[in-house]
Amino acid sequence: MLSLTGIFVNYGHVAAVRGVSLEVNEGEVVGLIGPNGAGKTTLLSAIAGVIRPERGDIQLLGETLLGKAPEKIVPMGISLVPEGREIFGTLTVEENLRLGATIRRRDPEVAGDIESMMERFPILGKYRGTHAGALSGGEQQQLAIARALLANPKLLLLDEPSLGLAPKLVDQVFDIVGQLKEDGVTVLLVEQNARRTLEFADRTYVLRSGEIRLSGTKKELSSMDNADFEHAFLGFHRGERQGESR
């Protein structure tokens, strides 16, 4: 469904992503994990059209996304739930949801879909007229996911949905993603929470310093030697001094 081939992204002279290729198939939940600064968010931004890769190609169902503005990519079927949620805090919860359905102009089902989203996430129904900025972090995360879903995406990009949430809320977020998976939504999940993601995703890529270091199915990765996995993730074996391994 989504395929990235040889993606390079630079920030000025710094290479943030170096030759990443990855694949997301329909109905899959694919995890993308890695330490801070690995280039995970950069990759999602490139897919969503916010930044333009130096080299490489990004295709959705055989059509390239390169050079397309974000607002052109959403109607093609990709919705992003960005890091930090980025809900519209000065707007009401309901307005945020309406904005989620921006690309479905003249779709008579939008109003009904917003109502059913409020049933699915009762907290959003309860606070529909409240300014979204007044919601708690977990509630804002639900709003951000609901907003993205209202575009009826084929592929949902989730950027660190558990970041900054209390453990109980992290469970809740993973439950929501689990539901999405059951509903057949294809998800590319970026996380720093490696263990949870490995348990959860059908397949996972490990990204470090802008390159894919490891990838495999849930089964392959779970049968892997712990030390080898840590080496891929961290770039050094535990017990080694970091300076020597670089």
Next chain:
Amino acid sequence: MRTVIQSAIDILSLGSLYALLALGVALVFGIMRFINFAHGELLMVGGYSLFLARELPFVFMILVCIATVVLTALLFERVAFRPIRGANPATQLVTSFALSFLLQNLAMLTLGPRAKSVGLPTVLTEQFTVGGLRIAKLDILTVVLGVVLMASLGFFLKRSTLGVQMRASAENFEMARLVGVKANTVIASAFAISGLLAASAAIILVAKTGTITPGLGLKPVVIAFVATIMGGLGSLSGAALGGFVLSFLSVTLQTLLPLDLRPFRDAFVFGSVVLIFLLRPQGLIVVRSIKERV
């Protein structure tokens, strides 16, 4: 007592005009994050369009003025500002200055530096007396126009789909695009509405003074700029409030200052503005969404 009521009317009338000016600047700033100093030249273009259409019936003059100014605003966006969108804010600011000077000089070249005058219907300039108060019809009209335009703008931003998209874009432009809001549509709409507000202000201004010069927009744009910043950049209600505060200072000082100081009224007005900024450097209404765009 009579002076107080008279002043109140003046404050409301002048404040409505200032609020319209400030809203035009604030609306574009909200989304583009730069102050369009060429907003004053929209007023000038409006003034000259009234002059050029002076043979037409008054209603058509107004329609010509609105159409010309809105189109000019859209042209500003398309020709001058779209190519530098996303550039350094200083670049955008300087571009708006350049545009402003270009248009002023163009007007001077084609229409001459001398003031043109337009005779507007006497209905506008007449005064009537109520309980010993002399009230200009134009003042009443200005207030009504200001209230109607501000209420419509508020309703539009609150209720319409495009209005909600504009508010979302003003808060977080990138995220708005990520839900599918079309950048070009939202920005062009902001410019078009700012053009409509400028046209209304131009009509009031020309009706007040009766004359049109290439520098017509200079003072109004400074007032709009100060009112917008005083209101707390990025807040529309703040900008309108800033307009009324400026008008309050201006009218009050005009009444209270000793006769020989009155010619320097504006020095006192802007001096008070400096005081306000010392006390509330963040403006009258603080907007949380204003942050550096990375």
